[in-house]
Amino acid sequence: MADSRERPLSIAILAVGGQGGGVLTNWLVDVAEGSGYLAQSTFVAGVAQRTGSTVYCVEMFPKKRAEAIGRDPVFTPYPVPGDVDLVVAGELAETGRAIQKGFVTPNITTLIASSHRIYSVLEKEALGDGIFDQEPVARVAAKASKKFICFDMAAAAERTGSVISSVLLGAIAAAGALPFERKAFEDAIRSSGREVEANLEGFAAGFEGAGQEPAPVQAEVPAAQPAGDNGKALAERIASELPAPVRNLALHGALRALDYQDPKYAAAYLDRVKEISVIDTGSPDYQLTSEVARQLALQMCYEDTIRVADLKTRGERFSKIRKDVAAAPGQPVHVIEYFHPRLEEICDTLPAPIAALILRSDFLQKMMSPFLRKGRNVKTTSIGGFLLLHAFSKLRRFRRGTYRFKRQQEMIHDWLDRVINAAVDDYEYALSIAHCIEMVRGYGDTYERGLSRYRAMVDAAAGLPAAERASAMRRLHKAALADEKGRVFGETITATGTVH
């Protein structure tokens, strides 16, 4: 047995399906073999393809040393915790997985990760915000490793028209964990013979990115910018009437109401926010007012057919789509919308008395139903399609007379009353009511589910002894977002009732 603790360099690559972990692995083997090293790689085929995460293992050892020792190294088929010199993660959460697997060891492991996210289906399918915050992962990664290199390599790949594996290879070359010259890495790309130019550019971006300081996280709410005189007047009013901590949010809200309807509507919005700010004595930073400013704007500017038609016909939207699909100047790009309004959405936009009539009449509903059974495709880039939506957007001036508008204002009044009443002696409770209106949004089933759960929870909490209300609201809010069918919510409501 040799006395020295000499052992192969060990590399673990954690990749998500489609990230080219196999390509990166092959490049590393080529780099090593091209530089006089013995190398082995292993992986499990097929798993990554289907969007799961998978581990590639590469080990390498100088051929000359092996000859001097007289024996070849015995390479491991799978990374051994405590023994991994370089860990590469193609995505931030996979960095966490590498740490979980024990691959990352302080003083030993150089950790290279892309800071971008590929969200897992569990994060995507949540009723609200299901995203796992990766800030703790990045923090732990920095202290758990010898060296932590982390930047948005997906963006670098897109910028250079290459793939993330080439950016990762560049970062690996720059990290210094492997004893090879930059040229050896570039030669591996060249000898693979595929997309050489783009991959070399991606490589260069990765090499450069590895040496730079990580970009600072951007501030939470960007400053609202009024565009015209009405907006500026609103900003002035906010500056004189509302406390500093809520001004930016309130301006965002007021400008939204202005865009949505008219100056009168924006003024009404500010009246209501001001009403709350006057009684908001529970926290120095006006948490309640901020929350109401945010939610009230969204509730007042609910998305009806008029709003959707307005947003869908704006020139800036067309430009954004063209940019998203990377259209060349002048290249025709058609846009086809998928609409499937139900009777309820049609009635929402009708004058209140007519809508009420329809909703009361089985006959009228039956007459209309054949027209609503199927979804409609509207080509917004055709003149007819555009005119149809454009005409809908023009109904804005009649919005105050629509069925939904009346109902929406009633709901808002009721909600604000509840907030104000609660704020008198239980600030937390008031805050929870202000917050939970958030679930009332959207269209169709989403809207109805949110509305009925909102109503059920504020009613359930109101029936509880004062001391239990705030905590019950928090519990119910969480339960309301647990599942679509409402099993958890139903159980929680029942439990809340029995406790009472």
Next chain:
Amino acid sequence: MVERSFKKEVQKLRLGEGQEFAGEGILAITKALLQSGVAYVGGYQGAPISHLMDVLSDAEEILGELGVHFESSASEASAAAMAAVSVNYPLRGAVTFKSTVGTNVASDALANLASGGVKGGVVIIIGEDYGEGSSIMQERSHAFAMKSQMWLIDPRPNVPGIVNAVEHAFALSEASNTPVFLQMRLRACHVHGRFIAKDNRPPEMSLREAMENPQRDTDRVVLPPASFEHEQEKIRDRWPAAVEYIRTHKINEVFDGERSDIGIIVQGGLYNTLLRTLERLGVADAFGGTQLPIYVLNVAYPIIDDEIKDFCANKSAVLLVEEGQPDYIEQALNTILRHCGSDTRIIGKGVLPMAGEYTSQVMRSGAVKFLEQYDEKFSAPQDPMQVVSQFIEEINPHVPPRPPGLCTGCPERPVFASLKLLQEELGDFHISGDIGCHLFSVLPPFNMGNTTMGYGLGAAGASAFNTESSRPALSIMGDGGFWHNGLTSGIGNAVFNKSDALTIVIDNNYAAATGGQDLLSSKGESESRSTQHPIERAVRGVGVKWAKTVRTYDIDKMRKALKEAISKKGTGPKVLVAQSECMLNKQRREKPLFANAVQNGKRMIADRFGVDEDTCTGDHACMRLSGCPSLTVKPNPDPLKRQPVSYVDNSCVGCGNCGEVAHEAVLCPSFYKAQIIFNPSGLDNFLWDLRQKVIGWLQRRADRQRLKRA
């Protein structure tokens, strides 16, 4: 159109004596087969040997030059039965499949093959799908070797070791008239390494020669009384012959160490992990040097009694590293040692877990326990996992699980979206699942499917529910499973038993889950295989009256067809063929064609879906009916809204599922389809300009009005 093409790499199979071969395990195995003079090769794809089948398929030309017949078998049973020609003739052959599942399917043929015994060497290359990355139940193939008295080679997982094992396997098979399993563990199949090649050898007897000179020997047919004699032969003749071969050729290896009082016995496939574990514990080096002698079982079955006795002589205790359960080897070693009166203790499952994969960390813990008890000088270095345990604890709540799912644009997605919508309307059904990509339906976001009983057994898995009920049981089968056995075991069975059940056969033109191999019903033309046999015709052929083929992306039609099938009674079994091409394969085929056409100035239209972030509600109902990798979320750009918005990334292939789902589930008006026209015609440009003029004018007017209001 397979997932990975080996067309270029198979040229390495032509390397001759003395040249260095560099490549993956699967290619090395193929080269070793050619060096061994095989006459035929067959198999059925399945991880981890799918790519071995692809290599063989891509190497058909080279195989043909050598006179080697390659068959892409209909099932593992067909593959194993191929080896029947080695019973009467000195023809060497190899078959390959996934194990234990494939071995289960093949075991009828294998048991018959092993009973009569073989004249020509037969090697069964099994891809042992066990441990991390596995997709099947966790069992050992070892039991098959024991029950049929076949030998099981489990070589050290390096390329030269694997090549050597293939060559020995044929010789061992012939020396003992017994088919031999060569077990390839998950990661060994794709291990990259090098070895010095030999010349390829054409088979000693060609298939044609054998066919033209038929031989038969009733003693080799599994029929009484020969079958009784076969059992005696196995024990009396074949076993000792195998032992003799294994001993004389030193297939099992002993690596000597300084210690003479303790040692380690390990399955060949685990050697590398064991050695690195010992190196980390300071009792071995990274080059095979070790303080404790190690006896490596490159042949895991049979155990060579004398080698065990020799190795254990004068040792007080030996650590046995045997992965999986039951502990067959441990039982065997104890029997051997007790019979000869040795008092060497075998320490195996006492310090190592009975069940589960033996990762380095698992081995470490077992080795430490063993060494602490039997090596007075040993003191364990700090456990690296302990060093990092605080970090792991800290991040555990923040790492989202990442279950696998259907690929971008997968044609199976709309089938499950339809089923989910149907269940929302009519309530839940019992759904019997099968094996294939479609089994991902069990995971989020679809969460449907009750059981999976094996490849092609989806319909059979619901056959007990052949009784009067207001709610029929549904079953799902893939095209791969259908042709593997589902046509008879599921559909034929339902016809014969007068079932009213509905089976949805997902027909995506390929055995997609294993990498896109062709099937009988594949739409593409194939030079070497006969394709284009529609599934609907096959089921009608066995007596199904109600059969329909529906394009999967048409959710409206799909729902209607499902409803009709569910409501129909007394018509016998119903088969709904959900048909659309596997998107991975389609993209692989069409992407270059599309790019080429655009390059050549042809008018082409690319579809891409998108979501308007302004109107997206952040409820993600669309996700719960999709799970498409390209339909994802991003932080809400609206400073007032907290919920992440849906977002279609650049990988969208415009399959249409998003739009269909938005319509059928009455989701929200945020989805749009962008049609990008490349090389527009004169008419395109004229219309575009005209529309731009009108729409642009209206937009500018609206902008001015809005600015006035702002």
